[in-house]
Amino acid sequence: MTKEKDLLASVSDVSTESEFFSPVPKGYKKGKCRYVFVVGTVMSGLGKGIFSSCLAKLMQDKGIKVAPIKLEGYLNIDSGTLNPFRHGEVFVLDDGMECDMDLGTYERMLDQELSRANFATSGQIFSSILNKERHGDYLGRDVQMIPHVTGEVKLKLRQLAMETDADIVFVEIGGTVGDLENAYYIEAMRELAYEEGSNSSCFVALTYILEPKTLGEQKSKAAQLGIKQLMQCGIQPSIIACRAASPATEKVRQKISVYSNVPFERVISLPDSASIYMIPAMLREVGLDFEVARLLKIEDRINLRNERKAWARWCDFSDKMSKIDRKATIGITGKYTSVRDSYASIINALEHAGIALGCDVKIKWIDTTDVTDENAAGHLNDVDGIIVPGGFGTRGAEGKIACVKYARENNLPYLGICFGFQMAVIEFARNVCGLAKANSTEIEPDCPEPVIDILPEQKKIEGLGGNMRLGGREIEIKSNTLAWKLFGKADSVRMRFRHRYEVDPRYIERLEEAGLVFSGKAPNQPIMQILELPGHPYFFGTQAHPCLTSRPLKPQPMFLGLVAAAMKKRYPKENLPERIETIKKA
Template identity: 70%
Template structure:
């Protein structure tokens, strides 16, 4: 922006206000609703899987949904992150390198996402500093509230406009209480306040511990995590309780008591054999109906569309469960100790196996330990081998040895 344009913009402003609520062109307050998914106790609870599954349930009802992941780190994108620390880098159609959860959203919702669906603190702060240099804040001292939080709200509303979404699903990365994501929680609290009652639904994922030495589920960490969320000014409408086994009614009652959430909206989200059974699991728990009630979306729901979509989805789940032909696929790489490093590869194998009536078993092979002397033994039981990419030279020689062995011995091979 040149000096003349900047001065012209400033000259039209005569009043000062404490509110900073930028509205994108075409935004209609009240049209788009928001579902905000947050985590407590610890990271890695599967917020992306849960959020995408719940979004799938609403999409099946004929609603237009749009997901966005908000990351707290200062990187502008995920392209330079070590897979050991943050899982795989998922690349969108427009080249945006982002978090692996965006891959989950694309697979669940059958959507091609873009940079509009992903934000980091690096991106948000860059936009704020650019506006400050352009004089867009009209001489105000630029602060976390309202300017940085205002930029987050603007990002969410821009997504709503560009996708014409009925519901925007907002996933906040990390855990409540993390310093780097506190302003995201504040921004979403402000968004719910500005949009008005019935505009936002807050869903908290928490975790119930089950120490083997005790033999029972303990909810104290979950209670304290929810209490920390309440301290941000956010009252959750729904709580999904993660655990290895189904969460008992007694534990759910304790969490409901501490969180002011009705018992029927405190649900067990225990481990399942596949992420693709979760949408039906959420329906059985009544969470899709709860969101429709909270956001008053009844008039936009199509029962006919839902029945058709559920039938198609459940057909896939049935074929997955009934697949019987065993197939062993070796994945050779150097990040094999962290399965999230190859999340999309794992999901692609599950999809292909289901389509081909095969039960795929994955063997993880660390190429930093593979040599010409032991490669034959390492790959002797494989029906096929995948060699994914990686950064740097560590493990590269082992990959080359694997590729040579499978090509010379005519073992089906896919290089990525």
């Protein structure tokens, strides 16, 4: 057995006599999986998740199996209770995990279904350690940040490698080098690279090149200092990606190369892009994918035939982006409109549908706290369709109902998502069924006509974390409905949910008698999950979050329907919805 193998064996020992503690999953084989660590310097918000997902996609195209993971520094167990104003949208995985929006970027770019194994927070790490300590797993040791916390991080990464049988695990560290809350993640990276041995790891540092308008030139000092800070942690970057508003100059790249001990060809420029879907081509053009393969010594795992086919499909998608010949404006009517990241998946789903239909989808942001029945027309008369997205609580709810009413009465294409589905039911009950006092018990606990009420299984639950009706679930589709046609005449579809409230079963018959059609429901349960209104150009709602499963090459059908209907409104003489049938046949 080599010394390197001895090292990995010894650090996995649990002993009160040893300073080592680095648990290794049973059956883990050193050398099979490689690790790419992506960290940020200078500032947050550089697009580490976008960069990491695009690089992972290029490796995936080559037939290399990849598994991403996002490590967050906050002490929350998950992202479920985070305010969208502070942290953007909560992305829900199929297994019900509420996580960071970057997981959505990975799923979309890789067309890969992720799980809770692909997301970790400090809260999860510390909770696991404290449970083990109470269980007596540490054999009398004093539990410390090093080696126990770093050991738990390494264990999670190795478990992911084993569970997914990945060739490369892409590890994104949230925040910036120097942040107190992610310092132990960076130390765990250093330890893991040392234990796994040479050619096991590749460190990518994203940095930012400043370009003050008063100077008119790029400055690299902040980037140099940020990279030095990473090196002081014992980590030598393998690749440096220079984010900037414009391409990093050769002079700047040379400076960074000299001061960071990174070859010039591995200091790449990554300027702002009009679309994240252009970034894979940017990385491929500079040969970053093959450079990573060489650094990790996995050239023998590359399947060039697979890459040619995958890249051809991506190029077809890119070509569609350049051939867009129509436009439409969709209004997003919510209460988090000042922070666009709150609706990241909806924005992406609209873009996917627009590209597929050759339509440039513009978004108008409408804060529903300002909307009433009286002024709704002023907010909505210049849009071709609207979305009422998910949300919670009373603020802005009546404004959303006013938007639903305007869309229904004025034949404006409408898509209601989760809370928007519930608002559509309330509006229809009030103004069509004559139930003037209809409401949701979430908004008005003692309302006399609770057409929306809390799910029975939710009534006994206390607390707010991770206990909603979460994750992927089947929906039975009613034949000969719009939903049935949109989903290719499928009897059922799987979609993701995140809610506590439902249509009260006592009102279903009355709503249907008035003309509302519930075209999708939960199997063997009276939980209504899709609604539509016959005779309307496009009035559609779902209790699910369809945006979470939209992909660049596989647009979500409900969004295709909305964009097609919006285009039909703007271009009434063209038979645009036929394009949807063409997509489904392909």
